[in-house]
Amino acid sequence: MNIPFLDLSRMDESLKKRLKERFSTVLEAGIFSGGKEVETFEKSVSGFLRSAYSIACANGTDALELALRGLEIGPGDEVIVPALTWVSTAEAVVMVGAKPVFWDTDENGLLREDWEKVITPKTKAVIPVHLYGKMVDMKSLMEKAKRHHLFVIEDAAQAFGAFQNGKAAGTWGEVGCLSFYPTKNLGALGEAGMCLTQNSELSTKIRLLLNHGQPLRDQHELIGRNSRIDTLQVAFLNVMLEDFLLNQKMRKRIAEKYLTALSDIPELTLPSGILEEDHNAHLFVIQTEKRNELKDFLTQKGIGTAIHYPTILPEMKAFSQAGEFDNSRILVHRGLSLPMNSYLKKEEVSLIIDTVHSFFGA
């Protein structure tokens, strides 16, 4: 048995064919930066997520940095960040010269609701991360942020296509940041990202920042950088977007199967709310005290799993910050992501379920 956690080479032949055809179209057109593919993608995302402005850029980490710079957050400022997330969330804060201030998550890995306790006069923004694809309660978070005059930058890198009360992940805060890293629900064949905003001025500024501050060639109004998206990547994303809703259905079906089949194992905590609209089923993270043993057992049986993530950020050398991060620490020791993607066959999902059962002797 060999069931990888995720193997992108399993793409079906018809998708490969469409991607190759799009590659040929771009090659023949001879435009490899900017152009119609970028405009089409931005328009499609704006329509799908109901975002006034969607600005494609080089990757999700840059999207976070562009959001922070767009909001003029820098040296002397503090930004509240969850202790458990991919490193980019806090890294971007450091890259603009500000300080990430970590706060614990709840038992599902989302920024704990009492994050207000860590606000100081230096706090400028909070970055809720929709971890594993599950949205933070945005109505409540936005109200708190407003009360304290803080900016909200949503890290929606894992939550493309999740909606809460009809509003998409990434469209609640001042800026929402998306990643189209190949392993994401909507993934390019390389690096790509996007900033969403509902503010016209901010959108213009972010667009300038990601293109050397140029509104027109050779006119530099701001100090910016090059974070433009590759035309080829955006062209592939236009193809991938065609299949997005179908793939989401397949993910949810697998999640449902796992939930039903694994619910009788008392030693397991299953993800909550994964079938709801505000979860895009990016990752299926189970929790158990026997995480390492289960992971080894599954590996021996040829089943790939992953740990998101093995260390909390404040404990990493690059950040080293003291604090109470109990829930995040628990997830680091107990969390295990099972394979969940549209390339999985029905029989493989059944085999994964059976193998987990046999580990627990159920």
Ligand SMILES: Cc1ncc(COP(=O)(O)O)c(C=O)c1O
């Ligand atoms: C939560 C989170 N934030 C930010 C990023 C950064 O995105 P990228 O890898 O496109 O730079 C990712 C993706 O890897 C992520 O999962």
